[in-house]
Amino acid sequence: MKRKSLQLKELRTALLRKQQETTDKAKAEKREFTPEEQQELDNQDDEIADLDTQIETAERNEARELRMASLTATSVGQGFHGGDLGESSEQREVNNIQKRFSFSKALREASAGKLEGVEKEVNDMALKEAASLNLDFKSTDRSFSIPSYMMRATTQSVTGDAGAFGGALVPTDIRMVNDFVPKLFLEDLGANLLTGLTGNLSLPINKSFELDWLDENEAVTLKASEFSGPTLKPKRAAAGVMISNQLMLQSSVDVEALIINQFRSAAKRAIERAAINGNGLKQPLGLLNVPGINLSAVTAAKTPEYADILELKGLVRDADSTDISLGFLSDNVLASVLEGVKKDAGSGRFLLEEGKLGGMKHVASSLVPELAGNHPLIYGDWSQMTVGQWGGAQFTVDPFTQAGSGAIVVYVNLYANVIIALPKAFAVNKFLTA
Incomplete structure (x- = not known):
């Protein structure tokens, strides 16, 4: 347009x-x-x-x-959309396109082999963006793509999105920009999410240097302040899901939300699981496998104690790392155990109380893996973790493979990666038991 x-x-x-x-x-x-x-x-x-x-x-x-x-203009739910009088005409037009775009309509049209209207317009924008990033978004009659600006809103929060991240399964109005990639629990800890990346992204780390004590007129020896750091490069994540034709032909808000939630949940799980324990091959290199993170002195399975909490905090502190977004991460099983372990014999306090572990923020997730039957506990400055995403996402619709079952198969491709800028800003105990 x-x-x-x-x-x-x-x-x-x-x-x-x-x-x-x-x-x-x-x-x-x-x-x-x-x-x-x-x-x-x-x-x-x-x-x-x-x-x-x-x-x-x-x-x-x-x-x-x-x-x-x-x-x-309406989305699937015929919701009212107010405008922001402070927005530019360009931004208002982009917002209008987002509001009129229907994910289920795009699926139906791609299944039939022909995109029309705003869905075609969105697809054309996404392909142009992907081409500029050298991403392999191959256009076919039965595929469609969405650009990066429709992948993630920049003002999302747990309480500021009508509850979409707070537990409401079905929002009253569907907007792709708010729904495809939901807020990550890693962001709650302070990790960075960068979208719309172009090319590789270097994360410079300034290595410290020391001052020398000199005589009054002694010459200073110049020292190079070395900047080095990891480079964030895109990796491909893909998945397929089967959707019934009857479900796809519906046009209610509930159905639109249900279809989108299948993809948004898959994207969320893929990114967060890889960020924690990715193998670094086809997957991003996850935090638990990054060389250079501080490891607990504990090397055999044991039940958690207050000393284990203090040890991890001390390891990060002694490494002279940053302390911008310090916090703990564990799985749900270990979290339940920590809530029942007393801090000491006399205070009546427990290790994990009101979301705080050792006085620091704590987040629990089922995506934190067991390691040989043990439950890892991670502590660190989560601002040193960066999740990057390149371009938008491409969807390919296969209406034939499951035609006999009255369903279509939809494949999605997106490009993302996770990197730790400063490994010594993290510490982990891999041997705590339930």
């Missing part, structure tokens, strides 16, 4: 460039404009003034259309 105002602005820019060329030529030759050049410049001035008027009119009309569209 190319707005008329943009086309008019391109014409105006072309005229301004012509005027600049004429002016530069006269300056280079150290002369005044020729009569022909002066007449051409005057004519161009008139055209530019006329274009300015047309652009102003076009922008008013487009803004009016967007305001009306915000009242009439």
Whole structure:
């Protein structure tokens, strides 16, 4: 979709460039404009003034259309969409596209081999973005893609999204930008999420250097402050899910949410599981396998004690690492155990109380793996973990393989990676038992 105002602005820019060329030529030759050049410049001035008027009119009309569209454009749930009067006309148009995009409609049209309307428009934008990133989003009649700006909102929070992350399975209005990649529990700990990446991303770490004590007039020996760090490169994650034709043909909010939730849950699990224990081959290298993290002195299975909590905190502190977002991560089983272990004999306090472990934030997840029957406990500065995502996601619809079962198969591809910038900012005990 190319707005008329943009086309008019391109014409105006072309005229301004012509005027600049004429002016530069006269300056280079150290002369005044020729009569022909002066007449051409005057004519161009008139055209530019006329274009300015047309652009102003076009922008008013487009803004009016967007305001009306915000009242009439609907997603699957026919929800009302209010506009932000402080947004630019470009942002309002993007928001309008997001609101009108229907994931289930895109699935139906891709299954039939033809995208139309806003779904085709979104797909074209995603393919253009993927091509600029050299991602392998191969376009076929039965595929569609969504761009990175529709993968994740920039203002999501647990309490600020009408409960979509707080436990509500079905939101009252579906917007892909809010739903495809949900908030990660790693973000609750302080990990960074970067979306819309282009190329490889280097994470520089400034290695410390020491000051020397010198005599009053002794010369200083210069030292290089070395910057080095890991590089975040995209890895491909993919999955397939079977969806019944009857479900796909529905157009209610509940069904749209159900379909999207199948993919958003898969994306969330893939990213978080790899971030914790990825093997570093096809998967990202997970935190538990990163060389250089601090390891507990405990090397045999044992029940948790307060001393184990203090040990991990001490390891990170002694490593002179940063302390921006310190916190603990464990699985749910160990969390339950920690809630029942007394801190000492007399205080009546327990190791884990009100989400705090050793006075620090604690998060539990079933995605933290058991290691040989033991339950790892991780502590560290989670701002040193970065989750990166390149481009959007591509969906390919197979309406034939499961046709006899009245279903389609949908495959999704996305590109992401996880990296630890400063391994010594983390410590882990891999031998705690339940």
